[in-house]
Amino acid sequence: MSTTPETAPKRGSRLPRLARRAQLLEAAQEVFVANGYHAAAMDDIADRAGVSKPVLYQHFPGKLDLYLALLDSSCEAIVASVRQALRSTEDNKERVGATIHAFYEYVANAQGAFRLVFESDLTNEPAVRERVDRVTHACAEACSEVISADAGLNKEQSMVLAVSLVGMAQVSARYWLAADNPTLAQEQAADLVASLAWRGIRGFPRTES
Secondary structure, X not given: OOOOOOOOOOOOOOOOHHHHHXXXXXXXXXXXXXXXXXXXXXXXXXXXXXXXXXXXXXXXXXXXXXXHHHHHHHHHHHHHHHHHHHHOOXXXXXXXXXXXXXXXXXXXXXXOOHHHHXXXXXXXXXXXXXXXXXXXXXHHHXXXXXXXXXXXXXXXXXXXXXXXXXXXXXXXXXXXXXXXXXXXXHHHHHHXXXXXXXXXXXXXXXXXX
């Protein structure tokens, strides 16, 4: 459930440290997604969370620290979803579909965490750029391991294919969301892209070894 001024805890209410940190991250995500990094203010985040600025600074020394913590959480979420999709079946057609659907689920999340990863307005910051690049590489590497093991391709070959699959998934998912076409449901869009991806990747059949 998102945090609003009406639902946020009243100032002065005490929470365990981990619970308070989670609450602050949730409030920060809402502000960063809505306003972007540069327009977001620590005052706004504190107000959204229902805490004073000193309480916010006890957990996060500055706005960049808060943004990076949130970015780390968002990156871990999509990487974990992709890995789970790849582990969910031994059937490679279903694997492709599950992976594409993982990206669509992530992008369709109402909290908009994907914008922090794929549409950040702070990619000129080295620490942010490194995390954004790392999430793409981690997702591609997970796919690459399956491709290499099943198709007998070397690491460089399998990574090129994996990066292509990941790029197809996340770019098409973002396009689908932005287009906001009421006649094309999320499941339908993901199925279309999964079909396209499978028609390409099945050209590298599973080897006996």
